[in-house]
Amino acid sequence: MSTFYQVAEKLEHLHVLEAGSVTTPKGYTAGGMHCGVKFKRKDLGWLYSEVPAEAAGVYTTNRFQGAPLVVTQDSIAREGKLQGIIVNSGKANTCTGEQGLQDAYEMRKTFTDSLGIKEHYAAVVSTGIIGELLPMEKINQGIQQIPSALQQNEPDHFEKAILTTDTFTKNVAVQMNIGGKTVTIGGAAKGSGMIHPNMATMLSFITTDASIDQQDLHAALKQVTDQTFNCISVDGDTSTNDMVLVLANGLAQNERLTKDHRSWETFLEGLRFVCESLAKQIARDGEGATKLIEVQVSGVESDKGARQIAKSVISSNLVKTAVHGEDPNWGRIVCSIGYSDAPLNPNDLTVSIGSVKVVENGLPLPYDEDKAREELQKEHVTLYIDFHEGTGTGNAWGCDLSYDYVRINASYRT
Structure with a gap:
């Protein structure tokens, strides 16, 4: 990765991992495949945590929000936890009416049934062309292949499966010491066009093995998003489907973090670094961009x-x-x-x-x-x-x- 994405690596207590990804934190696997939404490129990706994770999200400010955002917000509202994320690219499932909403819920159910987890433990994400219904038969067939692929852990396939007009995949991971435990934060993102402050046609998935209070995790994500993702612009268009999701599964076994914890600022700096790096990668990959x-x-x-x-x-x-x-x-x-x-x-x-x-x-x-x-x-x-x-x-x-x-x-x- 080019060094100009890594402004925060000068912070002594953050260790930037050269080959880090969204599955570098303990307990996460990811993958991607071609299921037929696109002509030939990968178009279905998944992210899975071994255990339910504390979860938080921030979403586009566009009033025409895609059906997947409705379903994802419904999932997180239930318990504040997620264990899996299913993503398709190629079609946004936006402006698709009641059928589109039913399809998004169907994606969630097929995914969770395949993994044997609670239905509201999954987020649903779509990106691509607005106004076209999803090819649900193809998507369901793809989802049903995920359990046999879970152990392979191919984060690079996940990174490719979520892309639309992007010219390169986007990833980052950092580690820090919190109370004698090594805590890792990883991330993957997509975004190239329709990028503007207050989110854009941008998806970002952040994972950590930190043990952290869910409400404070949400507050941290919102604060850091305002300082990073909401400070990029490619073309002035704010999309209908963008979101940033963060999962924290606690497998680092650190003392539970809250905003009052002595290591809170260290965690916050790590989260800010990951988000800033992904935001810069998105900005650099603006459609047709050279600088x-x-x-x-x-x-x-x-x-x-x-x-x-x-x-x-x-x-x-x-x-x-x-x-x-x-x-x-x-x-x-x-x-x-x-x-x-x-x-x-x-x-x-x-x-x-x-x-x-x-x-x-x-x-x-x-x-x-x-x-x-x-x-x-x-x-x-x-x-x-x-x-x-x-x-x-x-x-x-x-x-x-x-x-x-x-x-x-x-x-x-x-």
Whole structure:
């Protein structure tokens, strides 16, 4: 994995695993297969925990939510636990009416019956084309093959089975010491298009063997999602099916974590690292993208305001196209800061494109345009924004907007 995804690896108490995955924590297996939703690529994936796990989720803010989200939220609401996740790609099962909802519940029942677990111990997830019914006979036949494949543990097959227009799989894992026990957090994700703050056509599955209180797990996921997944943008579209799920099965046998535990911040940093790494991988894999763009904001009144400014810049199509064209047009950056609605004083603004400062005290500076262009030629482009007013800081991540984005989305269904 490219090192620019791994900002947090400098934290001494987190150990980043080079070959880590969603099944690196104790007690998890995963796999994937082709069942016939797509023409030939893998399209059915599963994740399983040996024991029921504490579970939490966050979901898209789009009001047209897919049927699988209804079923998954119903499952978690029962006991706050999950033991398995079933995912299909190729069709989103959204805007499919009562039949779509019945199909999502049928997927859950077929999956749990096959594994011999409680029906509400499973999450159901779908991603793909909106408005088309699932080929349930093919999906059910695929699900019934899962028990014989459980022992093989092929997380790479799971990572491939959940993809749509992605160009690469996304994974990460870290370990930390909590009370003398080694606790591991792993993750897998998909996402490439329809990516925008407040979630997107993005799925992320996070596992840990930590023992943790379910309510505090949910609070931690929500906090970290606001700092990571909700700070990425590819194209300004928020999808109907995205979700982030986290499972904690307790097999590390650590002293049970709560927000008042002395090691809570360590766990939170590990969870934030996993989510930030996956978020960056999604941003870098934007449809047609050639560059990862990072916006770092400092010197404002609050962290919330800083993230608001950073997300405004990263969401600007004019900024994205300027970066793609390697054009140091700082006016587009200033413009997108100005409509962020965050409290700020324009006269205090400093902007730098990489190491090249282009604006100071709200006014343009003489700068070496060739050096600025060199900064924009990098695969990882960083824009620095500072108002020198307060202690608030925040980051956001996105990608350039290229000609290929139009080509990919003009023929998405064909």
